[in-house]
Amino acid sequence: MADTTGNTTDSGTSRSPDSSPRKSSWRYIGPGIVVAATGVGAGDLVATLIAGSNFGYTLLWAAVVGCLVKISLAEAAGRWHLSTGRTLFDGWAGLGRWTTWFFAVYVVIWGFVYGAAAMSATALPLQALFPDVMDLEWWGMACGLAGLVFVWFNKYAVFEKVMTVLVGVMFVVTVYLAVRVTPNLGDAFAGLVPVVPDEPDAVLNTLGLIGGVGGTITLAAYGYWVNAKGWTSTGWMKVMRLDNRVAYLTTGVFVVAMLVVGAELLHAANISLSGGGKGLVQLGDILAEEYGTATAKFFLIGFFATTFTSLIGVWHGVSLMFADFVGRLRSKTEAKGEEIASGRRERSWPFRAYLLWLTFPPIVLLFQGEPFRLVIIYGVLGAAFMPFLALTLIWLLNSSRTPAEWRSGMLSNTMLAVAGLLFLVLGVREIWDQPWSDFF
Numbered sequence: 001m002a003d004t005t006g007n008t009t010d011s012g013t014s015r016s017p018d019s020s021p022r023k024s025s026w027r028y029i030g031p032g033i034v035v036a037a038t039g040v041g042a043g044d045l046v047a048t049l050i051a052g053s054n055f056g057y058t059l060l061w062a063a064v065v066g067c068l069v070k071i072s073l074a075e076a077a078g079r080w081h082l083s084t085g086r087t088l089f090d091g092w093a094g095l096g097r098w099t100t101w102f103f104a105v106y107v108v109i110w111g112f113v114y115g116a117a118a119m120s121a122t123a124l125p126l127q128a129l130f131p132d133v134m135d136l137e138w139w140g141m142a143c144g145l146a147g148l149v150f151v152w153f154n155k156y157a158v159f160e161k162v163m164t165v166l167v168g169v170m171f172v173v174t175v176y177l178a179v180r181v182t183p184n185l186g187d188a189f190a191g192l193v194p195v196v197p198d199e200p201d202a203v204l205n206t207l208g209l210i211g212g213v214g215g216t217i218t219l220a221a222y223g224y225w226v227n228a229k230g231w232t233s234t235g236w237m238k239v240m241r242l243d244n245r246v247a248y249l250t251t252g253v254f255v256v257a258m259l260v261v262g263a264e265l266l267h268a269a270n271i272s273l274s275g276g277g278k279g280l281v282q283l284g285d286i287l288a289e290e291y292g293t294a295t296a297k298f299f300l301i302g303f304f305a306t307t308f309t310s311l312i313g314v315w316h317g318v319s320l321m322f323a324d325f326v327g328r329l330r331s332k333t334e335a336k337g338e339e340i341a342s343g344r345r346e347r348s349w350p351f352r353a354y355l356l357w358l359t360f361p362p363i364v365l366l367f368q369g370e371p372f373r374l375v376i377i378y379g380v381l382g383a384a385f386m387p388f389l390a391l392t393l394i395w396l397l398n399s400s401r402t403p404a405e406w407r408s409g410m411l412s413n414t415m416l417a418v419a420g421l422l423f424l425v426l427g428v429r430e431i432w433d434q435p436w437s438d439f440f
Helices: 031-039 042-055 060-084 088-093 097-129 136-153 156-180 185-190 202-211 217-228 234-267 277-291 293-331 337-341 349-359 361-368 372-397 410-433
Strands: none
Touching: 031 060, 031 156, 031 217, 031 234, 031 293, 042 060, 042 097, 042 202, 042 234, 042 277, 042 293, 060 088, 060 202, 060 217, 060 234, 060 372, 060 410, 088 097, 088 217, 088 293, 088 372, 097 136, 097 277, 097 293, 097 349, 097 361, 097 372, 136 156, 136 293, 136 349, 136 361, 156 234, 156 293, 202 410, 217 234, 217 293, 217 337, 217 372, 234 277, 277 293, 293 337, 293 349, 349 361, 372 410
């Protein structure tokens, strides 16, 4: 059965292209820039810096593999949206009610804790740049409110343009730093050979670096940004795949550059960093000592671009997913990509309600500290989400829910299975490492 635009409405058949281009072109890319900017946060950069400071270039290959794994996940999410005309949550809902319950609990608790973490991380470079203006908590609140106002009053097109500018800042800063520390190219190329350091927990640390490069729930949001761009049919498939490759090429540049900085600046001097955004503030101090105040301030500007893109990316992307989730539950009909492309979801009350949820309740955590039990639950749910994403994509893209010509082939299935296994191992480790004895 076809609608008036010529797109088939049966999810089991291929949808014909509408205004899609005849061939892929760089001028169409956009959602990939958004997912790259959102996915690479302070935690990813610090983890890569620490890997470089501990192991030199030895784990460079792991950072590259991490990008390849995430390419497969984001491509699969985008392929589902374009080949079926349905949203990812609509696909999840078709797998059983358990997916609805999992997502509902996850998105509420994750949003509450992540909101505070994102605001705090974004505040760190601002406080370092302007130490006498106000305290960290107030900077964090200001960043959260700025993100709220920006996403509330702007639609996807403006959002994408701002993200592109901030990615440009991130790119220039990270590449400049990598060049500034004068990388050893011979050692760097040697680091592309898969080798695991002969140290305790080296295997798990290597898997953690692979799994930590570039995004968690933002990978699921990629399909929504593809639709928000106006790509809703299979005619955009080649463009989406080019866009996705650009996303993780960009991500690869960020993480390789920071690993170079860790290897050259920190490894040789045997300097260790703390985790989280504070590690980047420490790096700013080290850069000031080695290369001067101007380089340190330039780095802090890049640090702010990195954290603020993650903040507004989640404020927009996950709110869009939540709006689709609520819309699907209320209508009890298929959730289609055209709904996202029309911009109606961005104007809906669930979208704005989740924006408020990400912004105002987490402010309490900025001033009072994170509730211990809530953080444990957050860690467990976060550990479970990536295996959930990888395994459900395998399920959806190898069944009759997906048109036959767009189902996963051997390469895609292999990469998704590797991703699922990788994140399952990391998830079990995360759950195992939680201090359960203190929980009860």
